[in-house]
Amino acid sequence: MSESSMxxxxxxxxxxxxxxxxxxxxxxxxxMAKFALPKIANVIESREDVIARxxxxxxxxxxxxxxxxxxxxxxxxxxxxKASETLAISRDKLNKQIEADKKTFDQESAELASxxxxxxxxxxxxxxxxxxxxxxxxxxxxxxxxxxxxALNQDNVKSSIKTMLKN
Amino acid sequence: xAAEKSGAPDPMHQxxxxxxxxxxxxxxxxxxxxxxxxxxxxxxxxxxxxLFSFNGRATIPTRLQSIAELSYEFVAKMVRDNVGDEGQKxxxxxxxxxxxxxxxxxxxxxPYTFTVTSHIIVTFALxxxxxxxVTLIGFIMHGIxxxxxxxxxxxxxxxxxxxxxxxxxxxxxxxxxxxxxLFANMMAGxxxxxxxxxxxxxxxxxxxxxxxxxxxxxxxxxxxxxxLEILVAFLQAYVFxxxxxxxxxxxxxxx
Numbered sequence: 026m027s028e029s030s031m032x033x034x035x036x037x038x039x040x041x042x043x044x045x046x047x048x049x050x051x052x053x054x055x056x057m058a059k060f061a062l063p064k065i066a067n068v069i070e071s072r073e074d075v076i077a078r079x080x081x082x083x084x085x086x087x088x089x090x091x092x093x094x095x096x097x098x099x100x101x102x103x104x105x106x107k108a109s110e111t112l113a114i115s116r117d118k119l120n121k122q123i124e125a126d127k128k129t130f131d132q133e134s135a136e137l138a139s140x141x142x143x144x145x146x147x148x149x150x151x152x153x154x155x156x157x158x159x160x161x162x163x164x165x166x167x168x169x170x171x172x173x174x175x176a177l178n179q180d181n182v183k184s185s186i187k188t189m190l191k192n
Numbered sequence: 193x194a195a196e197k198s199g200a201p202d203p204m205h206q207x208x209x210x211x212x213x214x215x216x217x218x219x220x221x222x223x224x225x226x227x228x229x230x231x232x233x234x235x236x237x238x239x240x241x242x243l244f245s246f247n248g249r250a251t252i253p254t255r256l257q258s259i260a261e262l263s264y265e266f267v268a269k270m271v272r273d274n275v276g277d278e279g280q281k282x283x284x285x286x287x288x289x290x291x292x293x294x295x296x297x298x299x300x301x302x303p304y305t306f307t308v309t310s311h312i313i314v315t316f317a318l319x320x321x322x323x324x325x326v327t328l329i330g331f332i333m334h335g336i337x338x339x340x341x342x343x344x345x346x347x348x349x350x351x352x353x354x355x356x357x358x359x360x361x362x363x364x365x366x367x368x369x370x371x372x373x374l375f376a377n378m379m380a381g382x383x384x385x386x387x388x389x390x391x392x393x394x395x396x397x398x399x400x401x402x403x404x405x406x407x408x409x410x411x412x413x414x415x416x417x418x419x420l421e422i423l424v425a426f427l428q429a430y431v432f433x434x435x436x437x438x439x440x441x442x443x444x445x446x447x
Contacts, residue, residue, distance in 0.1 A: 030202070030204050031204055031207070032204060032207040032208045032209060032311075033207060033310070033311050033312050033313070033375070033379065034312075035209075037209075037221065038209045038221065038223070038225060038227070039313045040220040040221055040222060041209075041215075041220075041221055041222050041223050041224075041225055041227075041228065042209075042225075042227050042228070042311060042313050042314055042317075043313065043314075043317050044220075044222045045222075045224070045225075045227065045228035045231050045232070046231060046314055046317055046318070047317075049228075049231040049232050049234070049235045049292075050231075050235075050288065050292060050318075052235055053235045053238060053239070053288050053291075053292060054284065054285065054288045056239050056243065057238075057239075057242065057284050057287060057288050057291075058284035058288075060243060061239065061242035061243045061260075062242070062264070062283070062284055062287060064242075064243070064246060065242060065246070065260060065261060065264045066264070068246060068253075068257075068261070069261060069264070069265070
């Protein structure tokens with residue numbers, strides 16, 4: 026040992042080191058190649074499969090949800106359309122109804138008005154006639170009381186009252 | 193041991209091989225030493241990490257399983273990027289190589305352990321096996337045409353003999369550079385740490401009131417340098433594995 030300060034250059038244990046290197050490395054190689062590495066490869070591969078499958082599932086779920094959403098929005102749109110349609114129809118119906126009602130009301134009221142006017146005319150006529158007679162009687166009575174005579178020409182009085190009432 | 197007797201600290205003492213069990217076979221000393229112990233220990237740790245950390249193939253890995261999977265994918269990517277699909281056959285070997293060197297390097301970072309890869313004979317044995325293996329693969333895949341590997345294309349005819357010589361030499365020195373790089377890095381780092389450790393001890397126990405507190409400086413250096421050494425331990429394992437990939441790629445795809 027004293028001739029070299031580097032134990033690495035001492036050939037005494039070269040054979041031992043090479044032997045144990047080959048021995049341990051051979052065991053390592055056999056265990057790795059036969060058992061460990063295929064196992065690790067298998068685990069990694071199966072995990073990748075699981076991940077790929079999960080991603081595929083997620084993609085499918087996404088598509089499903091998108092389709093459902095589309096369906097849902099379509100349904101809402103349809104419902105809105107239907108609602109506005111119904112609203113328009115009922116509004117039209119109501120408008121028509123209102124118009125028809127208004128028309129009949131106008132007609133009826135016009136009829137009633139003309140009837141009232143006719144009635145009024147008749148009543149007015151009657152009042153006029155009545156007032157003429159009353160005026161005649163009162164005028165004749167007044168003249169009789171004032172003049173004290175029956176010699177009054179009643180027809181003259183009546184015609185003069187008639188002309189007075191007319192004016 | 194000689195150093196202890198002389199009283200001077202010896203930073204190389206940590207690389208001494210100590211026999212634990214005497215074994216003699218075919219006239220060779222194949223004793224189970226501290227080096228063998230740490231080789232077997234590394235292998236046991238790698239097997240534990242990759243085989244027994246997997247608990248029922250959970251989709252969500254445990255921490256230990258995550259480490260094993262990350263190592264697997266790290267090396268798999270290295271092989272795929274540097275060698276391509278033809279390299280898949282050699283993936284288990286590259287994986288073992290990387291993990292073995294990495295674990296030997298990392299175990300060596302624990303104080304009082306032995307660093308297997310700090311011995312040139314170990315790294316050279318690995319490198320020479322890689323060298324012959326890669327050359328063999330080259331000849332099996334390309335036959336006699338593999339010699340074309342040493343003839344660069346598109347150079348003047350006059351320069352060709354010189355370049356062929358250079359190519360052959362650079363090819364032959366591959367195992368040397370591969371093994372010396374790893375060995376020298378590990379040995380130098382550990383020696384450096386030891387030397388500064390001696391500084392710390394020497395200064396703290398110098399009995400001099402002025403020098404003793406200054407021992408904190410080499411101590412701080414050791415702390416920082418240990419971090420760097422851990423990086424180097426990983427990096428050298430990575431370099432060892434990736435150079436093997438590159439040599440393999442050269443053999444399979446030529447240039």
